[in-house]
Amino acid sequence: MKDNPIKNIVFDLGNVIIDIDVPRAAHSFAKLSGRNPEDVVEMFGTAGLFGQFETGQLDAAGFRNYVRELLQNPDWEDAVVDTAWNSLLLDIPPARIEMIQKLGENYRLFLLSNTSSIHIEAVNTILEKATGVPRLDDLFEKLFLSYEMGVMKPDPAIYEQVLREAGLEAGETLFLDDNENNIIAARALGIQTFHVQPPLTMLDFLQDYVA
Structure with missing residues (x-):
């Protein structure tokens, strides 16, 4: 993307990477x-x-x-x-993983999710079956997971911890999430955001970011 200030992309997990039905x-x-x-x-x-x-x-x-x-x-x-x-975990469309892999050539990529250890284990199984990629760790520089961090979105503290630990500038960071409250909280800290809402997916928005 021409004149793109974004250097880092932070992905939510549910309904951004994997489809879910809570x-x-x-x-x-x-x-x-x-x-x-x-x-x-x-x-x-x-x-x-x-x-x-x-x-x-x-x-x-x-x-x-x-x-x-x-x-x-x-x-x-x-x-x-x-x-x-x-049972709330559905499918991971392979095209989303291919997009993430392409983006990884030019951006620092991270995952930020409100999730649990049981779900992460199951997501890794779904991921490998759908795409051949064994683990989420293989796609991202670091996974920021609420159950390990002791805090959940949309608490501002979770975004501040991501920025601090990864050494990111808010204005150079794009965050994708399906929850409006999570988007609002990130935006309040100066993070660039995209609210993933049907029928649009992360693929529709990120096409322009692929070199």
Whole structure:
């Protein structure tokens, strides 16, 4: 892109790289437990389950045990909980990965995601099956993951940590996310942004950035 000031690109994960359908997880847990999806959403929300897991307050074992406790199914095996939790993860279109690989020739690339250890493991499996790339680490200079950082988007602290640790200038950094609140928070710090919204994908916006 002519006169492009961008030197760094930070990608969200869900609905930017991998397609997701968040309600599917609640429906999966509802089906397993014989409850209504709305009741599961309310129960998990009241307990702050996902927020605790995605900020590292709960590890994978703690998350699974809390799910068993909340849904009163103490005998569920780990794989049962993981499969229901991962059901919200859909497909990774190979064209998106090819775009990221091309961009890596001219830009510093990073991932910033509100996520959990169970999801990252599953995403890596989906990624390798879809594209042959074994891990997200192979695509980015560094992964900034909320469960490791102890903070979630849209808290300004998470963006400040990314800028600080990677040595990035906000005005030279482009951030792509599907959540408007996350975009607003990044923009307030001077980061350039693109709000990924259907029918547009990251591919539509980033074509001009490929040399």
